[in-house]
Amino acid sequence: MNFVWRLMRNSLPTKLNLQRRGMNCLALCPRCYQREESxxxxxxxxxxxxxxxxxTSLSLRPEMGNQVSLQAWVEDMLKVLDRDPRGFFCTCLHAIWKARNALVFEYKHIDLAELVELAKKNFVDYGLAISAATLGTTISSRENKGGNSSWLAPPNSLKINTDAALVANKMAGAGAVVRDSDGIILAAATWRIDSSVEPHEVEAQACFLGMQLEKDCCFLDIVLECDNSEVILARKNARVGDNYFGSCIADCFSLISSFRSVSFLHVKRERNRVPHTLANLALTSPNLLGKHS
Ligand SMILES: [Zn+2]
Incomplete structure (x- = not known):
């Protein structure tokens, strides 16, 4: 990311940097007018x-007065955060810069809640770009049969892949990605499920949320893949048990009439990597939604 690279070299044109470079301007922070804009x-x-x-979902309270440089603070943060929050942290830095520029150049005030949403959205778009890039290689390697671990594109419909991640049966995340026959990602989302659930229950919920996502996007012909065989079997047999899992499956059935055609397929875990990543991401960054425009 070019922005982070510039930030780490302290080469962004902040008011203080501009003044140091000899520009005749006020170095005060354009937002609070209390300090120089370093x-x-x-x-x-x-x-x-x-x-x-x-x-933000990181809930940080950076210690002030602690006179380290920004670069030292960013380095520390990147060291303590895991991979996904790390990506989100960089997206947040970028969001602050965008909000600052909107204020300085367009006199536009982006409020805090709006900025948090913007950072989340950018993070999903960034995630989509990364998965699309990963996918690009997967799709091209499909030409030479791709081995057993590549995602397989649907011939004439959209395919949604869903997955769930569970932490000690207490907290769960779900993820879904919708791709077309060229492997282009059309939508992706993450959800957090805060209830005590079993793996097959949360997998069924992930399918329901994925179908809901496709319905919201007005997609008509869909293929649904998930790597949990209990879920696929229950739906193939149209078997709805009298328990929580059964009600999750019934929820999926209730959405079938929203589509022109639906088919359910079981997929090997190795072919279901993108939603797996999204489901894990859901634990730290829930309710992300990205749609191809
Ligand atoms: Zn300020």
């Missing part, structure tokens, strides 16, 4: 930045 102030110490970090 990169540390802009991205971490300004009241706006402080409140923003706390509102």
């Amino acid at each position: 990169d540390l102030h802009l991205f971490r110490d300004c009241d706006f930045a402080q409140r923003f970090w706390f509102l």
